[in-house]
Amino acid sequence: MPEPVLAVDHVFKYFGDYPALHDVSFSLNGGECLALIGRNGAGKTTMLKILAGLSGAAQGEVRLFGDSPRQASARRRIGLLGHGIGVYDELTAIENLTIFAQLYGVSAAVARHWLERTQLAHVANAPVREFSRGMRQRLAVARAFLHDPALLILDEPFTALDDRAIALLQGLLAEAKAAGRTIIMSTHQLREAMELATHVALIERGKLVHFGVRSAEMLADPTYVYRTFGAA
Amino acid sequence: MPEPVLAVDHVFKYFGDYPALHDVSFSLNGGECLALIGRNGAGKTTMLKILAGLSGAAQGEVRLFGDSPRQASARRRIGLLGHGIGVYDELTAIENLTIFAQLYGVSAAVARHWLERTQLAHVANAPVREFSRGMRQRLAVARAFLHDPALLILDEPFTALDDRAIALLQGLLAEAKAAGRTIIMSTHQLREAMELATHVALIERGKLVHFGVRSAEMLADPTYVYRTFGAA
């Protein structure tokens, strides 16, 4: 059996004595897309931060591409979209993307390409400060996809996007999935997520109460997961 | 005819020479709920900021309760929920609400009441810094409703909320509407908004291309508005 792209092995995380994650284990392979679902404060963001190497697990282990998440080689293959958009307000859209292109060692032409794909080419030279909320989120999407990452870690990526931008992002994600990339995303916009997901995980108060392939029922009725596997 | 709660009269707003709002006029009465719809960068937030008195119109006039939005009497009756959550990260949930209760001259008991209604009572004494994104948004909702405002100005209020919190917020809004309060909200989560709205407005590149009562078609198919009244 080949090494999974992402392996989470009995991970615990505490804030003070509050267990934000309790014994979470799962793994994902290339071409899979996991929708990480859970109510407010369930621990989704905490899990994604540990995957991105931003925070360490108290117990247990996380392996990306068979490596620790803090390894530079692993980090080079991660695309991260967190709660914040991760771009600089005082710089222009194209400057922001060019900077990240440099840091990931891809060419500046790629930056322009992604600006076009997220339909921001017309404001390429405006400082991000002047962007509307949805335009910012699009830019963050462009930044996360820039270096063609093998693992996409997306925390509520559909936030603030309009109907077209959501369709666009879904298209990008479907494309990445088809190209064998692995995707893990948390979201409350279940309808949008279920179309893409190959797997669904439900977290409840830090515990992984369900992990499995996405079924047809889940697609038809997004709250099905909560109702079927949720405790409360 | 009685004075409308909210009257927007030929409002223009420019950023540099970009017309963010172009000749927008509409009015709302008590008990009405307007869903302000538009694609990313259409000008929704700009409109709401002008209504809240945070920004001045270049031309035209806005009247709240027959008064200018900068009048203290008008401001006392506004509940604002913007892009930012408007609470302090280093203070606890209850401290935050108590501060705003004082500023609006309502009793501290009300603060605790709203913490319970938004289901944050169990984390009342935790600093907001430790809240998950959805918990923060709930707190912002509590802050906006605290002083029982006659006009609610909500910019993407459903962001980051889970299914239950959305139902809760919808309940709060329905209650306010029934009590004769006026609501104006922008959102991309059309399904959630249409259930509440009595009126729908569509902004496209700064122009109000549609304003009217919400029809049955809109409820059945949220993108109906875009397809019917939108230009592009």
Place this chain on the structure above:
Amino acid sequence: MAKNIRLGLGALVGMLLLRNLYVILFNLPDEMEQGPIYRIFYYHLPAFFAAILCYITALVASSMYLIKKNLRYDAIAMSATEVGLAFAAVNLITGMIWGRISWGIWWAWDARLTWALICWLVYFGYLMLRQAIDDPTERAKNSAVLSIFAFVSVAITYKAIEWWRTQHPGPVLSIRTGKQLIDPVMENMLYMNFLALATLAVLMVIIRLNQEEMQRQIDGLRRRAHAI
């Protein structure tokens, strides 16, 4: 029409300046103690008064902006401040040259000199605040407020000469002291050159204002084009 006024004013200023320079250099005698270098005085003092004139204009225009919210007043305030800074710089630089020659050092920390410098820095800060703000209305509003505060430093600079004992010479003008401390010929020449420099300042403000109005008209046209 407006252009003719500017041209006429320009010609007048040119003639005045040349005439004054001729008189200063060739008609007036050297001063007893200082020799020829004292002639710098005819530019040193009038330049400061011209600057004060500009700052007063800026103060009035800024207050008017806050009352009327008309960007035209903001443009006036900005132009007047820029020109005022230029004239204040002439005062500072001529003073430093003079100081280098008569005191042997470029700078002395006495109250008059220090306040002249403070005053310059304050208005320089005004220009910098302007450049740091993108939005025209916010820029106009914030800088108008600063301009009002800044004027306090002008008042202090003007009064510094009377409030503090300084290495720098005290007041000499008869209209200020009520006594005739210098030769009336010299004093008259001072007024003449003040007239020249003040007219120059007015001309410069008008030119700067004109540029600014032009820019705003272009912006306005672009806006209208957008709106169609």
Place this chain on the structure above:
Amino acid sequence: MVFLQIAAKDLRSELRTKESLNASLSFAVVILLLFSFAFDPSSEAVAEFSGGLLWLVFAFAGALILNRSFARELPNDCLEVLIASPVSGAQLFLGKTVASFVLLMTIEVICLPIFGIFYDITWIPQALPLLGIFALGTWGMTILGTLFSALTVNLSLRELMLPMLLYPLMLPALMAAMRLTTILLAGNAIAGNDMVWLRLLIGFDIIFTALSLALVETILVR
């Protein structure tokens, strides 16, 4: 008295952790230490510029504290919420001034005895008048500084712009405070000719408080 609530809120945020008082204290000590390395504290000259030294420390600490005054409201867009609330611009401004004033006065009161020890200066007999001068000077500094904090809150170069705009305009008050403090630290009373400085300081406070309160509403609403 809404401004007191605003002040209480700011102070609560600032003093969230008990460490903050310790921080202010050590901050003051460290600056005094720094000065003692720059200038020979044993020299005779120290007595002559003791007031200047002390007020430099205060002005420095002041810039750091005042930088935060309005900037503190930026995360989570709190400033917008406050401006949209019924709190008037003047109340908000006054509240923030009072909070910075209290913080700075605390630092200054802690600084004084430490300064006395380091530079061998007796201040106890003059403690009360000194406190008065501190209060007057600090009020002038905070009222102007808070106004400029509001003016510069949206600038990216805020940290440099604020002291750059503030210090020159604050100089009259600073000068007066330095002079009066030096006189008091030398063991003399403020009398005769020196009353001019006191009057300057009081005048500065009154004029700038009035001017700021009149103009602040315009600054906050864009």
Place this chain on the structure above:
Amino acid sequence: MVFLQIAAKDLRSELRTKESLNASLSFAVVILLLFSFAFDPSSEAVAEFSGGLLWLVFAFAGALILNRSFARELPNDCLEVLIASPVSGAQLFLGKTVASFVLLMTIEVICLPIFGIFYDITWIPQALPLLGIFALGTWGMTILGTLFSALTVNLSLRELMLPMLLYPLMLPALMAAMRLTTILLAGNAIAGNDMVWLRLLIGFDIIFTALSLALVETILVR
């Protein structure tokens, strides 16, 4: 050379407007002005503490600039994105140090001639060695300051904590730089006994650079 890209990014943000250099310049002048009010600048003593004066200005400007170093990454959670990127902690840290170093050196180089004019001090003959001392002292200040900026970036009291931690630890370098600068400004060469100060400065830079680079990774990932 990733750290150069980080430095370029920071400098670009900082120098977004051309005016920021003007701002730094007037900031420097304003601080010199402030000092001239605190101490009688015409007194003979000035020459004796010219180096101290100059370095106090630099330390002050440094605290303001270093406060922003990591704090600049807080809005929009940019810091998280950088830490999750393949850029190593050491590179990130070095990039930020270089950016602050360049900014501070610019201010210092502008300060020197202004200082020369205002305090009637000739520095031109010693320009090169002075520049060397400035570079050594500033490097020590920025390397330590950037480390503390990373340490304190998440504290609400950042503005006070940073100088409080930084100044005492920086004292050896600062003292050496002050002493060496005073010697050079007095027109003398650094020789004999004074070489000790130079060695102290260089040793400080090397030790703290190594220490910081070794520790920074642990600080950034929590």
